[in-house]
Amino acid sequence: MNCIKCGETIPEGRLKALPGAKTCVNCSGVKMKGVVTVMKGEGDHTWIETIHLDHEDHQKYMEQEHKTKIPREEE
Ligand SMILES: [Zn+2]
Numbered sequence: 001m002n003c004i005k006c007g008e009t010i011p012e013g014r015l016k017a018l019p020g021a022k023t024c025v026n027c028s029g030v031k032m033k034g035v036v037t038v039m040k041g042e043g044d045h046t047w048i049e050t051i052h053l054d055h056e057d058h059q060k061y062m063e064q065e066h067k068t069k070i071p072r073e074e075e
Contacts (some may be wrong), residue, residue: 001015001021003026003027004027005027006026006027008024008026009024010023010024011024034055034057034062035052035053036053037051
């Protein structure tokens with residue numbers, strides 16, 4: 001059983017969990033939106049902004065977040 005979108009093989013586990021699944025995790029995830037909250041502004045003028053991202057953008061965002069938040073244990 002292959003994904004109808006990208007042609008990748010759909011893992012057996014996914015087919016067991018979702019019988020009749022026609023797309024792989026990546027492709028089915030496109031519909032899922034990731035939500036990130038970011039703090040904007042400075043000092044007394046801060047607010048939380050909620051940004052809705054599609055799956056791909058959300059992953060990119062998380063990767064970037066991760067890169068900028070790597071703890072520097074050496075210092
Ligand atoms: Zn796919």
